[in-house]
Amino acid sequence: xxxxxxxxxxxxxxxxxxxxxxxxxxxxxxxxxxxxxxxxxxxxxxxxxxxxxxxxxxxxxxxxxxxxxxxxxxxxxxxxxxxxxxxxxxxxxxxxxxxxxxxxxxxxxxxxxxxxxxxxxxxxxxxxxxxxxxxxxxxxxxxxxxxxxxxxxxxxxxxxxxxxxxxxxxxxxxxxxxxxxxxxxxxxxxxxxxxxxxxxxxxxxxxxxxxxxxxxxxxxxxxxxxxxxxxxxxxxxxxxxxxxxxxxxxxxxxxxxxxxxxxxxxxxxxxxxxxxxxxxxxxxxxxxxxxxxxxxxxxxxxxxxxxxxxxxxxxxxxxxxxxxxxxxxxxxxxxxxxxxxxxxxxxxxxxxxx
Amino acid sequence: xxxxxxxxxxxxxxxxxxxxxxxxxxxxxxxxxxxxxxxxxxxxxxxxxxxxxxxxxxxxxxxxxxxxxxxxxxxxxxxxxxxxxxxxxxxxxxxxxxxxxxxxxxxxxxxxxxxxxxxxxxxxxxxxxxxxxxxxxxxxxxxxxxxxxxxxxxxxxxxxxxxxxxxxxx
Numbered sequence: 040x041x042x043x044x045x046x047x048x049x050x051x052x053x054x055x056x057x058x059x060x061x062x063x064x065x066x067x068x069x070x071x072x073x074x075x076x077x078x079x080x081x082x083x084x085x086x087x088x089x090x091x092x093x094x095x096x097x098x099x100x101x102x103x104x105x106x107x108x109x110x111x112x113x114x115x116x117x118x119x120x121x122x123x124x125x126x127x128x129x130x131x132x133x134x135x136x137x138x139x140x141x142x143x144x145x146x147x148x149x150x151x152x153x154x155x156x157x158x159x160x161x162x163x164x165x166x167x168x169x170x171x172x173x174x175x176x177x178x179x180x181x182x183x184x185x186x187x188x189x190x191x192x193x194x195x196x197x198x199x200x201x202x203x204x205x206x207x208x209x210x211x212x213x214x215x216x217x218x219x220x221x222x223x224x225x226x227x228x229x230x231x232x233x234x235x236x237x238x239x240x241x242x243x244x245x246x247x248x249x250x251x252x253x254x255x256x257x258x259x260x261x262x263x264x265x266x267x268x269x270x271x272x273x274x275x276x277x278x279x280x281x282x283x284x285x286x287x288x289x290x291x292x293x294x295x296x297x298x299x300x301x302x303x304x305x306x307x308x309x310x311x312x313x314x315x316x317x318x319x320x321x322x323x324x325x326x327x328x329x330x331x332x333x334x335x336x337x338x339x340x341x342x343x344x345x346x347x348x349x350x351x352x353x354x355x356x357x358x359x360x361x362x363x364x365x366x367x368x369x370x371x372x373x374x375x376x377x378x379x380x381x382x383x384x385x386x387x388x389x390x391x392x393x
Numbered sequence: 394x395x396x397x398x399x400x401x402x403x404x405x406x407x408x409x410x411x412x413x414x415x416x417x418x419x420x421x422x423x424x425x426x427x428x429x430x431x432x433x434x435x436x437x438x439x440x441x442x443x444x445x446x447x448x449x450x451x452x453x454x455x456x457x458x459x460x461x462x463x464x465x466x467x468x469x470x471x472x473x474x475x476x477x478x479x480x481x482x483x484x485x486x487x488x489x490x491x492x493x494x495x496x497x498x499x500x501x502x503x504x505x506x507x508x509x510x511x512x513x514x515x516x517x518x519x520x521x522x523x524x525x526x527x528x529x530x531x532x533x534x535x536x537x538x539x540x541x542x543x544x545x546x547x548x549x550x551x552x553x554x555x556x557x558x559x560x561x562x563x
Contacts, residue, residue, distance in 0.1 A: 122480050158527055162455045168463030172435065175470045179428060182480045194471050198464070218527060
């Protein structure tokens with residue numbers, strides 16, 4: 040940790056450039072990988088076809104071709120939406136901005152982080168709810184009944200599933216004793232189970248119920264099947280996205296998969312130990328004694344864990360039917376929230392007892 | 394007071410955010426569309442969160458974003474869009490009661506100014522105000538302010554149950 044060039048040694052403007060570039064990479068790289076590996080390839084293999092094969096080796100440049108296509112398209116505002124053209128154009132940007140705000144608190148290594156926010160996870164949950172605003176006004180400004188219905192459905196769903204998500208996180212926060220994501224990572228990797236520190240103490244074991252609830256809520260927050268009521272193509276065309284084309288559609292598209300990536304990162308930080316490996320493996324005791332190479336290995340470890348979680352999200356997305364609107368709401372309010380409240384109570388009792 | 398004691402960057406930041414908030418607040422009441430008014434209100438509330446960040450009150454700022462932007466404003470927009478939210482300018486958004494509202498607003502502002510002036514007089518914040526951590530906030534809430542906190546929780550619970558009772562048909 041001594042001969043490291045710390046970001047705080049650099050001048051402010053250079054730091055800022057690094058942060059912006061780092062943020063872009065942290066948002067776009069997972070999104071691109073997820074789209075290519077899961078949406079293009081895994082979905083194709085599950086349907087016994089090859090998927091894109093022409094652009095680049097195994098079609099790996101397909102995404103660039105798609106982006107190029109979208110960027111060339113005309114930026115259309117529907118005639119009825121003309122009075123609200125400004126808001127219509129703004130809406131996708133709000134959705135994407137929420138993703139970028141989200142990635143700010145994700146720690147990638149002992150020193151590889153954008154900011155060491157004390158209220159880390161609370162902040163993440165707060166800014167993730169900003170995207171609802173974008174979706175609502177996208178649905179409204181499209182001046183289209185289907186879009187408006189899609190926007191309203193999305194808002195109702197996102198508000199309903201934010202609650203179990205917050206409540207599931209509370210269990211982890213109680214166990215770790217902190218809301219700082221970096222310290223949650225450290226707490227898991229320095230922990231031990233009954234005196235055995237071979238794999239640290241990943242909270243997926245002790246907070247398994249919270250993990251399941253969190254992942255279900257993520258699925259719903261991203262409106263992936265079985266929770267894709269807002270964009271149900273058989274009834275709402277494409278929900279709030281119906282009227283969007285060209286690069287504004289691209290922004291929605293990137294936002295969806297980038298948010299999937301960032302939420303999976305946050306889930307792996309909360310439950311799978313984040314960027315860390317159990318510190319006992321290398322004889323580290325605290326965060327300060329972690330070797331410098333973890334700043335390079337850490338992001339890769341986090342990325343691997345993220346891909347594993349996104350794999351499950353996509354697997355469920357590709358293989359399950361859609362819930363009905365009332366089933367979806369009932370599931371959140373009558374099943375997930377009571378279970379997560381019981382989980383909080385049990386965690387608090389056990390925390391005090393041990 | 395030394396020149397180095399003045400936090401220039403912070404003051405400039407405060408001025409910019411405050412100006413944005415004032416413009417936003419004016420647009421909330423002058424705009425011709427309900428949804429636009431709600432969106433300008435988002436700007437004002439986000440400005441308040443930014444001011445909290447400027448004061449190093451992290452927890453408060455995040456709570457502001459979570460509660461007001463993430464929940465209250467979404468409910469506002471949800472409600473207006475379910476009932477009436479037409480595209481483009483709308484007529485008769487103002488009613489005659491606006492004239493009564495003006496003196497009441499002035500009265501409220503005067504009360505607040507007098508209360509603040511009376512309570513703090515020449516007292517000043519220390520230049521290096523201590524950082525309030527989330528732990529300190531929670532120690533306060535669940536320590537000396539436990540009873541008010543409980544009372545507030547019961548009021549909210551009663552309101553939630555009341556809303557359910559009113560909304561149910563059977």
